[in-house]
Amino acid sequence: MLPSIELQLINKKVKPTAMRLLVLEILYKDRNAVSLSDLVSKFERAEKSTLFRTLKTFEEKKIIHRIDDGTGSVKYALCADDCDDMHEDEHIHFVCTVCKNTICLNNIKIPSINLPNNFKLNDLQIIAKGICDKCNS
Amino acid sequence: MLPSIELQLINKKVKPTAMRLLVLEILYKDRNAVSLSDLVSKFERAEKSTLFRTLKTFEEKKIIHRIDDGTGSVKYALCADDCDDMHEDEHIHFVCTVCKNTICLNNIKIPSINLPNNFKLNDLQIIAKGICDKCNS
């Protein structure tokens, strides 16, 4: 994967600057969704605003998707490869109450629900909270 | 309902002050979940901190439950009558993208999902986004 990080940026029409490569690399290596402050503390000597704009750029170019897991801070995670057309993150997010990490569960099917009369459903967002495999020793 | 508002507070061991009665009345009258800033603007001449603490008290005493609908501000809505033992808000929340209101759908059953091996599920939070019955003309 790593050698293609730069290529991926170019493919998505994002100039592969040093910062962006580093951020994207972190996103690749980490199975957890990361927040802006996660990033800031992750490499200590970088500007919050730069990282913020990097994430924003990545989101606009559909490289990552935004997750609101109810922890108060927005998190981001890599999009699936087939995310190009449908940018909605059509999967369940799991929040571990022990390690506080947020994980995308790409393989779990989203259930269908029936809304009351005359309600129109556009997007279903599911957040599962509990204990992740690593913490559930 | 209205005559019992004061009684309900007493039952839940909350002193029925004027502020609290007013706030609870608003929560009863409004089918939508309300945020702190909703409340502040709703009766214009009240302190944000007082309303904040009122909501906090109500939540602690299990009169209302907290909803994070991903709009950036926490909302609150009345608990169901049988909420005493299990305070988790075990229902789907619907966010209308037109009128921006958040509605508790108490009658929709929460689907069950299968997590990967060794994940333990404690809470499932579902937010449906779309157009509500009133806006879906």
Added chain:
DNA sequence: GCTAACTTTGCAACCCGGTTGCACGAAAGA
């Protein structure tokens, strides 16, 4: 190579929702 135009970055400041400390006044208990 050299300048002009554009992009990215760093810094500071701001915004807003949420939260807390503190002091005053009201209510409850002895």
Added chain:
DNA sequence: TCTTTCGTGCAACCGGGTTGCAAAGTTAGC
């Protein structure tokens, strides 16, 4: 009544997110 507790208002703070601006870096045209 006196004391204690509780509720409220005010101001200030905190932290995540966001923006304006200028410096530094990059790209393109000549």
